Amino acid sequence: MSVRNSLLALIAAQPAHGYGLKSEFESSTAGEWPLNAGQVYTTLSRLERDGLIIPAGDSGSRGEAGELDRRAWEVTAEGREALARWFDTPVENRSPRDEVVIKVLVAIATRQANLRQVLQTQRSATMKRLQEYTRHKIEADPDEQLAWLLLLDAMILRADAEIRWLDLCEQRLKQLDEERGS
Amino acid sequence: MIAEVVTQEPVLQFEGVSRVHGSGPTAVRALGPVSFKIRSGELVAIMGPSGSGKSTLLSLAGALDVPSSGTVRLNGRDLANRNPAELSQLRRRTVGFVFQELNLLPGLTAVENVRLPLELDGHPLGDAHQRALEELSHVGLRDLADRFPDNLSGGEQQRVAIARAFVGPRSLLLADEPTGALDSVTGESVVRLLKKQCALGRTVVIVTHDAAHAGWADRVLYLRDGEIVDETVASTAGAGGIES
Ligand SMILES: Nc1ncnc2c1ncn2[C@@H]1O[C@H](COP(=O)(O)OP(=O)(O)OP(=O)(O)O)[C@@H](O)[C@H]1O
Numbered sequence: 001m002s003v004r005n006s007l008l009a010l011i012a013a014q015p016a017h018g019y020g021l022k023s024e025f026e027s028s029t030a031g032e033w034p035l036n037a038g039q040v041y042t043t044l045s046r047l048e049r050d051g052l053i054i055p056a057g058d059s060g061s062r063g064e065a066g067e068l069d070r071r072a073w074e075v076t077a078e079g080r081e082a083l084a085r086w087f088d089t090p091v092e093n094r095s096p097r098d099e100v101v102i103k104v105l106v107a108i109a110t111r112q113a114n115l116r117q118v119l120q121t122q123r124s125a126t127m128k129r130l131q132e133y134t135r136h137k138i139e140a141d142p143d144e145q146l147a148w149l150l151l152l153d154a155m156i157l158r159a160d161a162e163i164r165w166l167d168l169c170e171q172r173l174k175q176l177d178e179e180r181g182s
Numbered sequence: 183m184i185a186e187v188v189t190q191e192p193v194l195q196f197e198g199v200s201r202v203h204g205s206g207p208t209a210v211r212a213l214g215p216v217s218f219k220i221r222s223g224e225l226v227a228i229m230g231p232s233g234s235g236k237s238t239l240l241s242l243a244g245a246l247d248v249p250s251s252g253t254v255r256l257n258g259r260d261l262a263n264r265n266p267a268e269l270s271q272l273r274r275r276t277v278g279f280v281f282q283e284l285n286l287l288p289g290l291t292a293v294e295n296v297r298l299p300l301e302l303d304g305h306p307l308g309d310a311h312q313r314a315l316e317e318l319s320h321v322g323l324r325d326l327a328d329r330f331p332d333n334l335s336g337g338e339q340q341r342v343a344i345a346r347a348f349v350g351p352r353s354l355l356l357a358d359e360p361t362g363a364l365d366s367v368t369g370e371s372v373v374r375l376l377k378k379q380c381a382l383g384r385t386v387v388i389v390t391h392d393a394a395h396a397g398w399a400d401r402v403l404y405l406r407d408g409e410i411v412d413e414t415v416a417s418t419a420g421a422g423g424i425e426s
């Protein structure tokens with residue numbers, strides 16, 4: 001869904017060719033979301049099928065499949081509406097599923113591991129990853145690499161949240177132990 | 183030859199240091215025993231749950247507290263057995279402190295706050311003032327030198343406190359949650375500033391609950407129940423990708 005809407009947004013910003021869209025998408029998401037050409041063309045033909053984009057101007061000598069990548073696309077009125085809807089609608093239904101969360105919950109439920117050790121090992125690894133992101137951030141140029149910088153911020157804050165959660169798990173369990181002990 | 187050996191000495195070294203409050207069955211072990219070294223130019227973050235001994239460690243490092251056992255060395259010299267005059271000189275010339283809040287004297291302007299340690303150390307006023315202004319420039323606050331703390335934001339006050347902690351020849355800064363009361367962007371600008379100071383050859387130890395801020399450190403020491411249970415070292419190798 002986000003690839004489809006992102007390509008639509010790029011075309012709305014400026015009529016574009018399939019090959020250009022691939023690299024534009026990748027640079028606006030700081031290379032974190034590589035697309036393959038097939039994916040781009042499949043998405044474009046679906047957008048066309050749904051009436052959200054059309055070949056640009058009259059240059060649209062509607063060729064065969066082989067010519068698909070030479071076509072420039074532009075957004076339709078319907079396309080603009082669909083795009084506005086996407087931006088107006090908050091992202092919902094995030095899944096809490098995550099291997100770290102599952103591992104810790106299972107460790108608590110099954111007592112098959114030294115929980116403190118599991119928490120500490122993960123904490124240490126996540127902290128190291130966070131340090132790595134921060135190093136990239138220090139090296140990044142805010143004017144030239146804004147997307148990259150913001151992506152790093154997102155990764156850093158996610159790692160930070162994970163560390164806080166691991167600390168919280170440890171402290172809750174400690175509290176419980178103390179309450180049970182007394 | 184000797185000078186060379188001295189400069190390679192760690193700025194700060196803890197050897198089997200512990201701090202116990204009280205005695206007998208009611209004794210509380212606030213810290214240790216812990217051992218570690220901090221080298222010149224390093225930015226080290228201390229993390230750990232509340233009560234794990236972080237502030238105790240900083241107080242011992244800055245000679246605000248005395249260990250129950252073990253040795254704290256500053257620039258190679260044992261802190262024990264120094265007389266009060268030597269210790270207060272140490273705090274004016276070698277070590278600076280930044281606390282979480284209430285750092286500045288409200289009746290003094292920013293520049294007056296910063297030059298205070300120099301005045302106490304007997305510097306002529308004009309010279310102290312000039313140096314204080316330079317230090318304020320380092321933290322980007324030259325223009326606000328004549329403001330009183332009440333008229334500065336929390337982040338600006340912390341930067342003034344950092345300038346004061348570094349003014350003069352002091353080379354080691356100990357900061358206890360300097361970003362605690364600040365938003366992410368302001369907090370980050372404070373850490374960025376500390377990092378810059380390290381690049382100038384100064385050494386910084388910072389206590390923080392904020393992993394995003396600790397991420398700026400060369401090393402993160404993690405305390406639990408008074409012990410160092412983990413240490414993560416930032417890799418300095420060339421750029422690697424981000425694995426998702
Ligand atoms: N003067 C004292 N007398 C008795 N116990 C003390 C004293 N000072 C500190 N402690 C105890 O030593 C332990 C470590 O305290 P410390 O202030 O170093 O923790 P901290 O890691 O800085 O915590 P926080 O994150 O809450 O600031 C705590 O259990 C505390 O209660």
Ligand SMILES: [Mg+2]
Nearest residue numbers: 236237238358
């Ligand atoms: Mg504390």
